[in-house]
Amino acid sequence: MANVVAENLTRVFETKSGRLLALDSVSFEVQTGEVFGLLGPNGAGKTTLIRILTTLLLPTYGRALVGGFDVVKEAKKVRSIIGFSSSSERVGFDFVTARRNLWFFSQLYGTPTGEANRRIEELAALLEFQDQLDRKLYTLTTGYRQRLNIARAFINDPQVVFFDEPTNGMDVFSAKKVRELFVKEAKTNSRTIFLATHNMFEAEEVCDRVAIIDRGRILAIDSPENLKSSLSKPVVLFETDIAGASISDPTRLDGVVGGTIKVDNENETAKIRVILRDEDFLERVLQLLEKRGIRVFNYQRIEPTLEDVFISLVGAGFAERERGIEA
Ligand SMILES: Nc1ncnc2c1ncn2[C@@H]1O[C@H](COP(=O)(O)OP(=O)(O)O)[C@@H](O)[C@H]1O
Ligand SMILES: [Mg+2]
Missing domain, CATH: 3.30.70.120 (Alpha-Beta Plaits)
Structure with a gap:
């Protein structure tokens, strides 16, 4: 099933220096169980696209469906079935434990406490920070804090999970754990993992398909293997x-x-x-x-x-x- 559908998505920003076309008629589909990457340099339009798909920004033209729901007309429904995490955001309450922070987030989705606690344990085990769960957030190292941020995006058992530059500034070990989690969650729990990255290694390592994006346009979209073998030049x-x-x-x-x-x-x-x-x-x-x-x-x-x-x-x-x- 197509879990994310974009049809001619376009976003214009009015800036001091004129109209800026941040997204230029982007169309694609992402299936259930797929790890899908947006790969492009800074300024390509990745964050803009993710913000539209996560209902944080309105498109100027075009339309998008997430889990079958329209991101503009059914924004609330979309929000209930997605998870989202951005490496540029610092989220959570510093003087509350990691466990309690995750529990707070689960309550935004109305998850029953027993189930929330089970999920917190499970995610902490997968990302190897169980021993950090009862520490206050401000005492956590950056790497653990970042892993917690990733866990948070899965707390509501989401159908589609969006990550904006998930491993940016992350230590090598944490990044490895996070990438393993993405693949596992897509394959065993049939989620769609949708990530924006300018890290080619990451795109190659985890993505089933990659859309190469530049200046608001998708230039190519295929598996990393096929993209590379399509390059016939030496x-x-x-x-x-x-x-x-x-x-x-x-x-x-x-x-x-x-x-x-x-x-x-x-x-x-x-x-x-x-x-x-x-x-x-x-x-x-x-x-x-x-x-x-x-x-x-x-x-x-x-x-x-x-x-x-x-x-x-x-x-x-x-x-x-x-x-x-x-x-
Ligand atoms: N709120 C905004 N107002 C004006 N221009 C913006 C805004 N957000 C993004 N842009 C511009 O849109 C383009 C795409 O940005 P962005 O989506 O953040 O790219 P990426 O995430 O790939 O680095 C850039 O030229 C950026 O400066
Ligand atoms: Mg960005």
Whole structure:
């Protein structure tokens, strides 16, 4: 069953500098039991889309259904069957225990106390913070507090659960637990998990399908596997001496569709990762680098990542997009 349906969803913001099209006629469906990701750089429109689907913001045009309910006309019904958590929000009462905080949230949904207590124990076990349940919130480390925030989104046994950048700023272990929980909750409890992220690793690791979003538009939507295999162009990684850092924009190299440069100042090396128009341009790029006095230690064709898919669609990487660089 389609648990989330968006039809031509559009959101315009009136700003001082004019009309801003934050979402541009977005349409898609997400099924029950699916972990679905919105992947795109900061400013792409992910939070705007999640805010509309969670009834916190009205669309300018278009329509959306969550669990079969219209997010505008049946907002109350939608709220009763969803969970939501955003890493940018600090939620809860500091001088109350973790357990009591979770219980308060369960009461917003009218969950019977016995059932609420059972769920609190279960979620705390899954996210490994049982030993923190009876501590006051302000004494919890950031990682535990963040895990509690994730647990809170599941407290009402939701049909669809939305997460906005769930593991942003989270320690590696907590993030791992959270990602495992997403997959488990989708598969064993038949929930739809809908998450926004700019973390490609996360999208690849947990999502059944990913929508690549940029400037309010969905550019591609498919499984991570299919997205990557749809990229027929070769991705090549050149490891160079520090002079490689002088190439500030790899897309200017002849035969290059897009790319990124990572400079390692400590080891005085640079990694230039480029998507070539086709294989024939490899020789050309090597010559160009040599001409500029850049020593290439090593180069190899590598498996594409989701960022390469993004680059091939947009002509720029996430970092460039976030700095407002035009392709
Ligand atoms: N309340 C608002 N008023 C004006 N512009 C907004 C508002 N909310 C978001 N935007 C703009 O809409 C675009 C999309 O933002 P957002 O949905 O937050 O992106 P993301 O979550 O992908 O980083 C950005 O250009 C942002 O500045
Ligand atoms: Mg956001």
